[in-house]
Amino acid sequence: MFNIVLRQFIFVIFSFAILLNVGADDSFFDDDIVFDESEGEFDEWSDESDVFGEDTSIAEKPLSWLDLGITQKWGFNPASDYSTTQERTEITFGTSGSVSDSGYGEVELKAIQYWPSDSNHSTEKNDLEVEKAFLQFSFDDWSTKLGRYTIGWGELEGGALDVVNPSGGLTDPSMLPQWFLSATRYFENSDLSFFYNTNPRVSKDKLQTLKNDSYDEFGMRYGISNEGSDMAFYIGQLVPNDALTNLTDGLVYATPYNLVGFGMNRAFDDYLLKFDIAYKNNIQHNRTGQFIKVDRVDWDLAFDIQNDDRQWLISINSQYLLDYADDYLTPSILGVGVSAKRNNMSYMASVSDKFGDSEWKWGLSNVISSNNDLNLSSATLDWDINDQWQASFSGTYIDAKDNRAFAALDDYQRVNLEIKYQY
Amino acid sequence: MNHLNLKLFVVLLSICLALISPSVIAETDLSAREIMERVDEESRKSTDSAFTRMKLTTCKYGKKDGKIKCAEKPRIKLVENAQINTGIDNKDTKSVAIILEPASEKGIGMLSYSYDDSNRDNETWLYLSALGKVKRISVRNSDDEETESASIFGTEMTTEDQESGKLDDYTYELLEQGKFRGRDVAVIESTPMPHRLSKSSYGKTQSWIDTERFITLKVQMFDKNSNPIKKLEVGKVEKINDVWMGRSLTFFNTVNNRLTNMKLEAINFGVDIKEDFLTQRALTDQAFREKYLKDLRKQAK
Numbered sequence: 180m181f182n183i184v185l186r187q188f189i190f191v192i193f194s195f196a197i198l199l200n201v202g203a204d205d206s207f208f209d210d211d212i213v214f215d216e217s218e219g220e221f222d223e224w225s226d227e228s229d230v231f232g233e234d235t236s237i238a239e240k241p242l243s244w245l246d247l248g249i250t251q252k253w254g255f256n257p258a259s260d261y262s263t264t265q266e267r268t269e270i271t272f273g274t275s276g277s278v279s280d281s282g283y284g285e286v287e288l289k290a291i292q293y294w295p296s297d298s299n300h301s302t303e304k305n306d307l308e309v310e311k312a313f314l315q316f317s318f319d320d321w322s323t324k325l326g327r328y329t330i331g332w333g334e335l336e337g338g339a340l341d342v343v344n345p346s347g348g349l350t351d352p353s354m355l356p357q358w359f360l361s362a363t364r365y366f367e368n369s370d371l372s373f374f375y376n377t378n379p380r381v382s383k384d385k386l387q388t389l390k391n392d393s394y395d396e397f398g399m400r401y402g403i404s405n406e407g408s409d410m411a412f413y414i415g416q417l418v419p420n421d422a423l424t425n426l427t428d429g430l431v432y433a434t435p436y437n438l439v440g441f442g443m444n445r446a447f448d449d450y451l452l453k454f455d456i457a458y459k460n461n462i463q464h465n466r467t468g469q470f471i472k473v474d475r476v477d478w479d480l481a482f483d484i485q486n487d488d489r490q491w492l493i494s495i496n497s498q499y500l501l502d503y504a505d506d507y508l509t510p511s512i513l514g515v516g517v518s519a520k521r522n523n524m525s526y527m528a529s530v531s532d533k534f535g536d537s538e539w540k541w542g543l544s545n546v547i548s549s550n551n552d553l554n555l556s557s558a559t560l561d562w563d564i565n566d567q568w569q570a571s572f573s574g575t576y577i578d579a580k581d582n583r584a585f586a587a588l589d590d591y592q593r594v595n596l597e598i599k600y601q602y
Numbered sequence: 603m604n605h606l607n608l609k610l611f612v613v614l615l616s617i618c619l620a621l622i623s624p625s626v627i628a629e630t631d632l633s634a635r636e637i638m639e640r641v642d643e644e645s646r647k648s649t650d651s652a653f654t655r656m657k658l659t660t661c662k663y664g665k666k667d668g669k670i671k672c673a674e675k676p677r678i679k680l681v682e683n684a685q686i687n688t689g690i691d692n693k694d695t696k697s698v699a700i701i702l703e704p705a706s707e708k709g710i711g712m713l714s715y716s717y718d719d720s721n722r723d724n725e726t727w728l729y730l731s732a733l734g735k736v737k738r739i740s741v742r743n744s745d746d747e748e749t750e751s752a753s754i755f756g757t758e759m760t761t762e763d764q765e766s767g768k769l770d771d772y773t774y775e776l777l778e779q780g781k782f783r784g785r786d787v788a789v790i791e792s793t794p795m796p797h798r799l800s801k802s803s804y805g806k807t808q809s810w811i812d813t814e815r816f817i818t819l820k821v822q823m824f825d826k827n828s829n830p831i832k833k834l835e836v837g838k839v840e841k842i843n844d845v846w847m848g849r850s851l852t853f854f855n856t857v858n859n860r861l862t863n864m865k866l867e868a869i870n871f872g873v874d875i876k877e878d879f880l881t882q883r884a885l886t887d888q889a890f891r892e893k894y895l896k897d898l899r900k901q902a903k
Contacts, residue, residue: 283889317889331735451740566704
């Protein structure tokens with residue numbers, strides 16, 4: 180009797196155990212990784228799985244304090260049988276880190292070797308410059324920064340308020356650092372910053388000598404950050420980033436002007452609206468037989484559109500002369516005066532995206548400048564080979580009106596290749 | 603004989619119980635929504651006033667000897683992150699992330715504010731030292747169903763994967779309960795409400811929730827046509843400061859066959875991170891940032 184009861188009991192327990200297992204949906208509790216159809220199914224996933232092999236350890240590199248970069252650049256002119264216009268090697272050495280308890284510093288030196296086929300070789304064969312060097316100290320709500328670095332004003336790069344640091348020019352928009360002393364006072368949702376520069380950098384032709392180049396530059400910015408929007412007010416005395424040729428005496432000048440400005444951004448869904456406006460007082464200008472000072476209002480409006488990794492930027496920029504006469508002139512690149520228009524409009528559209536698992540990035544841009552006097556198109560292709568190596572390929576074409584200020588750039592063609600190693 | 607039978611009975615009963623015990627499921631009485639609320643609550647404990655140093659490893663993967671392997675040399679980023687919960691009921695988050703490695707991206711900082719209220723759009727700023735300024739970046743908030751969330755630092759993690767809260771934006775269904783990796787789990791399907799669906803990359807997600815520890819062990823993400831597109835596997839579950847958490851999260855993008863593993867190399871939470879630190883100043887004032895991070899690094903485990 181007992182055996183019968185026992186057998187039944189065992190049967191019930193086993194049945195119960197089996198039922199418990201059957202009750203669960205196996206597909207939920209199989210510990211596997213299901214991939215797309217082409218990959219089929221994999222064996223059991225375990226976090227201990229050696230997915231990465233031995234490639235993921237970040238070994239302490241020798242000279243870990245050193246940031247080293249080596250860049251080789253080539254440039255060719257397709258319009259002239261692909262003759263070499265640029266062949267240079269740039270080596271950067273840098274380091275960064277804390278300085279005492281409340282300080283931080285960075286330094287980066289750049290050595291450039293211009294090879295014989297480089298267009299610069301005839302004037303200089305090599306160069307050593309301080310690319311970046313600053314010390315920053317922070318106390319309570321205050322921060323001070325002294326050294327050579329970049330200060331960005333305004334919302335749009337190259338826009339109405341982006342006037343502190345000069346750029347490398349139309350074909351090289353990268354910012355050139357300058358020596359500054361700056362201080363910032365931080366408040367709850369705002370900050371007030373001030374900068375001073377005793378020797379502003381001015382872009383000009385190497386063969387030209389700047390007249391009266393001993394002006395100081397200083398400015399103040401008050402920024403406010405709100406939910407969905409940032410805004411800032413600007414005031415300053417600034418030295419033009421590009422020297423202006425005086426058509427009367429043939430010399431180049433960069434005398435200070437005064438600026439009052441406002442910039443803001445606002446996020447709308449995927450869009451970021453950017454707006455800058457600046458009133459510029461005492462800007463030098465040419466008119467027939469005179470080198471005068473005028474007032475101008477500059478503004479720009481831009482839309483930044485992010486769609487996955489694809490980014491669009493569409494902008495419009497205006498420079499409107501408040502004082503104007505028909506004999507106002509603009510010097511051309513070759514130093515000849517052409518008639519100036521009261522409202523100088525520029526348009527820009529660019530798009531960039533990634534592909535190939537984000538290792539490749541392409542970009543296209545088109546700039547129509549100075550009321551269609553110049554039309555610049557460029558394309559870039561960047562290859563992020565690995566964490567140390569990057570390669571970049573770009574092409575630029577300029578179409579310019581032959582009777583206007585940029586006539587010398589008409590049919591400008593360049594193909595550039597750049598390979599960079601970073602340690 | 604009876605004595606023998608009794609012994610046999612005890613032995614068999616022990617064997618049966620031993621066989622059964624792994625399959626005994628401690629079914630929870632909680633509803634799917636209540637489970638997800640507990641998960642959200644536990645998750646907030648592990649992110650509140652948290653400082654982490656994480657290694658993000660990304661590669662294209664393939665199958666070798668039945669095991670998942672990187673099919674290429676992986677890309678590695680070392681990132682430090684400081685985060686606090688703030689706002690009403692501490693349901694909003696503010697965080698700042700700084701890239702330490704590789705050298706080409708060193709010093710890039712990202713400040714993010716994430717809001718629980720679905721009517722408030724999340725905000726992100728980047729500091730670009732070459733331009734000398736902080737830039738607000740547009741993040742996906744629109745109703746365009748074709749767009750996807752932005753990738754975080756070029757990994758397979760997106761801003762949407764990092765979001766917490768917004769529980770009211772989803773409906774929850776308890777699909778199944780059972781054992782998964784030796785733990786009692788509930789599989790819960792989260793379906794975004796129509797207003798949320800239009801902003802999401804996912805049509806639904808299924809989460810494997812440990813019903814004792816209330817942590818997520820696995821998530822399967824589906825597109826809007828119910829095709830599986832991504833999977834998250836959580837590993838190295840540890841109890842730190844009385845909070846259970848996974849120290850290794852692996853995102854598998856099953857469409858492009860790439861994965862990103864996020865390993866928490868150092869973590870501490872409940873540390874004193876002031877809201878003042880999680881502002882744009884943390885991006886522009888490196889002296890301020892380093893001074894603050896030095897203190898946090900000392901406290902990290």
